[in-house]
Amino acid sequence: xxxxxxxxxxxxxxxxxxxxxxxxxxxxxxxxxxxxxxxxxxxxxxxxxxxxxxxxxxxxxxxxxxxxxxxxxxxxxxxxxxxxxxxxxxxxxxxxxxxxxxxxxxxxxxxxxxxxxxxxxxxxxxxxxxxxxxxxxxxxxxxxxxxxxxxxxxxxxxxxxxxxxxxxxxxxxxxxxxxxxxxxxxxxxxxxxxxxxxxxxxxxxxxxxxxxxxxxxxxxxxxxxxxxxxxxxxxxxxxxxxxxxxxxxxxxxxxxxxxxxxxxxxxxxxxxxxxxxxxxxxxxxxxxxxxxxxxxxxxxxxxxxxxxxxxxxxxxxxxxxxxxxxxxxxxxxxxxxxxxxxxxxxxxxxxxxxxxxxxxxxxxxxxxxxxxxxxxxxxxxxxxxxxxxxxxxxxxxxxxxxxxxxxxxxxxxxxxxxxxxxxxxxxxxxxxxxxxxxxxxxxxxxxxxxxxxxxxxxxxxxxxxxxxxxxxxxxxxxxxxxxxxxxxxxxxxxxxxxxxxxxxxxxxxxxxxxxxxxxxxxxxxxxxxxxxxxxxxxxxxxxxx
Numbered sequence: 001x002x003x004x005x006x007x008x009x010x011x012x013x014x015x016x017x018x019x020x021x022x023x024x025x026x027x028x029x030x031x032x033x034x035x036x037x038x039x040x041x042x043x044x045x046x047x048x049x050x051x052x053x054x055x056x057x058x059x060x061x062x063x064x065x066x067x068x069x070x071x072x073x074x075x076x077x078x079x080x081x082x083x084x085x086x087x088x089x090x091x092x093x094x095x096x097x098x099x100x101x102x103x104x105x106x107x108x109x110x111x112x113x114x115x116x117x118x119x120x121x122x123x124x125x126x127x128x129x130x131x132x133x134x135x136x137x138x139x140x141x142x143x144x145x146x147x148x149x150x151x152x153x154x155x156x157x158x159x160x161x162x163x164x165x166x167x168x169x170x171x172x173x174x175x176x177x178x179x180x181x182x183x184x185x186x187x188x189x190x191x192x193x194x195x196x197x198x199x200x201x202x203x204x205x206x207x208x209x210x211x212x213x214x215x216x217x218x219x220x221x222x223x224x225x226x227x228x229x230x231x232x233x234x235x236x237x238x239x240x241x242x243x244x245x246x247x248x249x250x251x252x253x254x255x256x257x258x259x260x261x262x263x264x265x266x267x268x269x270x271x272x273x274x275x276x277x278x279x280x281x282x283x284x285x286x287x288x289x290x291x292x293x294x295x296x297x298x299x300x301x302x303x304x305x306x307x308x309x310x311x312x313x314x315x316x317x318x319x320x321x322x323x324x325x326x327x328x329x330x331x332x333x334x335x336x337x338x339x340x341x342x343x344x345x346x347x348x349x350x351x352x353x354x355x356x357x358x359x360x361x362x363x364x365x366x367x368x369x370x371x372x373x374x375x376x377x378x379x380x381x382x383x384x385x386x387x388x389x390x391x392x393x394x395x396x397x398x399x400x401x402x403x404x405x406x407x408x409x410x411x412x413x414x415x416x417x418x419x420x421x422x423x424x425x426x427x428x429x430x431x432x433x434x435x436x437x438x439x440x441x442x443x444x445x446x447x448x449x450x451x452x453x454x455x456x457x458x459x460x461x462x463x464x465x466x467x468x469x470x471x472x473x474x475x476x477x478x479x480x481x482x483x484x485x486x487x488x489x490x491x492x493x494x495x496x497x498x499x500x501x502x503x504x505x506x507x508x509x510x511x512x513x514x515x516x517x518x519x520x521x522x523x524x525x526x527x528x529x530x531x532x533x534x535x536x537x538x539x540x541x542x543x544x545x
Contacts (some may be wrong), residue, residue: 031123034072034183035190036388041076041123041182042066044116044304045175046198047384049080050205052094052173054226056083060205066184073128074182079174084138087146091157094132094175095121095150100525118150120177122158125149127180131160134175137168184212188367188376189387195219197378197385200327201319201421222326227317234266235350236311237303237368239442244350249288260288265350267309276302290344311344311352318354319383328360332417335362338457340450347442355443357450359409359416359458366415375411380421381429381437389436395420397439407455408462416458418453421446484521 028133031037053060058081059488065077075087075311085093097118121132137143147157186192195207199219235244254260258273261284279286280302282295321339329339337360366373379395390396399418404411411418437443437543478482482504490497 016120031119031181034181035185035187036181037123038066038076038179038184039189039191039194039387040073041120041177041179042078043194043384044120045076045078046195046207048117049078049082050202050383052082053080054229057226058082059221059224059226060202062205062207063210063241064191064207065210066191066212068184069178072183073178073180074184074212075176075178077170077174077176081170081172084136084143084171084173085134086138087136087144087162089356090134090136090146091159093117094134094148095157095159097122097155117175118427121148121150122152124177124179124529125152127182128178130178131158132175134173134192135165137165137171138175140168140171142166143168147417151510157172158501192217194385194387196331197380197387198383200331200378200419201380201383201385203319203323203327206418222330225324227320229317234264234315236266236308236346236352237268237350238308239271239348240265240300240303240350241348242293242296242300245299246291247291249291251294252288254288256284257282257288257291258284258287264300266311266315267351272306272308274308279305313348316344316352316354316423316426318356319380319421321356324356324358324421327453328358328417328419332360332365333363334360334365334417336458338454339360339455342446342450345414345426345442345446347440351424351426351428353443353446354424355446355450356419357447357454358419359451359454360419361414361416361458361461363408363415365417368415372413373415373418375409375418378417378419379437380419381427381434383421384424384434386435386437389430392430393436394439395422395428395437395447396445397449398444401444401448402451402455404455407452407459409458418451420451422447475508479505482508500508 022411031040046064048064049062050060061081063077063079063410067075067077069075094117109512124130124132131147133145133147135143135145144162145165146162147160149160150156151158154331184191192209192211195209195217196219199205199207203222204226205219206225208219209217209219213216235248248264249257249260252260252264254263258270261273262268262270273284280298283300284296318341321341324339325337328334328339337358339356339358342355342357344354346352358461365375367376377390377396377399379390379393386393386395399420409416422437422443427434428440430438482501486497486501486504489495493500
């Protein structure tokens with residue numbers, strides 16, 4: 001009887017395609033709220049364009065256009081000047097979930113899952129029933145256009161209406177689609193803010209944006225240098241798990257464990273093998289394919305007892321301190337800023353990463369409110385802005401853990417912007433929507449250290465500014481009494497009042513040199529002129545007497 005029930009239950013047992021799964025769970029890809037859904041579409045196409053341009057050694061020039069068709073219905077067009085997509089790959093690139101050029105390579109790139117563009121195709125399909133239209137030129141002399149959709153039951157692309165195109169001013173790809181259940185918004189979570197922050201973290205990019213109202217904005221590039229392409233990275237021994245080592249060992253072509261370690265992992269020399277031999281009781285001449293869980297566990301424990309050199313930085317290309325300063329100046333123009341770049345570190349899985357942090361004070365920093373200002377956090381991962389899921393992000397967690405008031409910074413009432421960018425060959429996103437970074441302990445700690453380092457210089461600036469204001473008030477107060485004091489001393493000593501006045505004034509200025517410079521253009525200048533006027537009048541009276 002029980003066996004029959006089991007047979008009945010498992011009659012419904014079916015295998016599903018990944019496309020069908022995401023069709024029913026589109027919120028996992030970032031298609032949840034209407035504003036977020038529209039930003040997600042733009043984000044996926046823009047990041048793909050930037051990666052393609054940089055790999056081809058082309059300075060990215062992007063055009064983004066959004067048109068409103070109805071209350072919640074819009075078309076999105078993104079065009080780039082990249083290398084284009086060959087006709088034989090257009091379906092796989094735009095309409096096959098978990099297919100692409102990125103996931104299998106240990107190379108730092110913006111996208112990494114092979115879901116983005118296919119997710120947009122899927123979203124258009126399930127909200128409007130329409131395919132994505134693409135025009136690709138891999139040569140300026142010829143190209144093609146086509147429509148792309150997905151067979152969700154089998155996760156296979158459907159490419160139709162292929163038309164040969166003629167000459168073009170440049171190579172590149174243009175994709176456009178119609179989407180419903182979306183909304184354009186001018187808030188800090190909208191498309192404009194996303195593109196603005198993309199320009200901030202990618203100073204070599206130029207973006208021309210046309211919003212649904214026909215308003216055009218151009219984010220000009222600040223530099224004409226393409227970032228250096230990162231090299232394929234090897235995993236660092238620190239952060240590796242037992243399962244990581246076993247998977248790599250069983251797939252290795254090395255005949256000895258020692259050779260597997262030196263060939264596979266970063267910073268692993270024969271000297272490190274010799275150090276481990278004295279710590280770990282396993283045979284380093286064994287075939288790595290025969291390594292057991294116990295052997296791998298001993299290796300992981302041994303790695304923690306050996307001193308390692310930091311991961312190689314050539315595998316990671318951050319924004320760069322100079323470029324962050326340049327773009328912050330162009331976009332925010334703060335009174336003062338400090339940028340910090342940490343040395344490479346490692347998190348779980350042996351993946352190296354670099355944290356960059358900047359704090360900007362004054363100017364257009366922070367957010368303006370009805371009561372003044374409040375601080376804001378700008379989060380980035382591999383130069384990509386993260387606008388949503390703020391509360392669940394490791395960057396936000398790290399910012400919250402910093403005792404800002406210790407540094408004279410009030411995040412609730414001061415014009416302060418905090419920028420954090422994490423660069424790595426693998427970003428541990430907390431979801432496939434790629435809007436929040438998992439709060440890994442190693443990452444949170446590195447962000448905190450970078451922020452505290454940056455905050456120290458901001459503290460000195462704010463303290464100096466407060467001290468200057470304090471000294472300025474004292475200077476003005478003292479200068480108000482110099483005139484009367486000069487008169488009194490002149491009467492007591494018989495010395496001419498003007499000489500005493502000049503001597504006292506010189507003494508005050510010597511004591512407050514920065515203040516004199518500070519007030520010379522406004523209050524100080526007015527005070528001095530008033531004092532000089534009064535002094536001159538009294539000198540004339542003395543002369544007449």
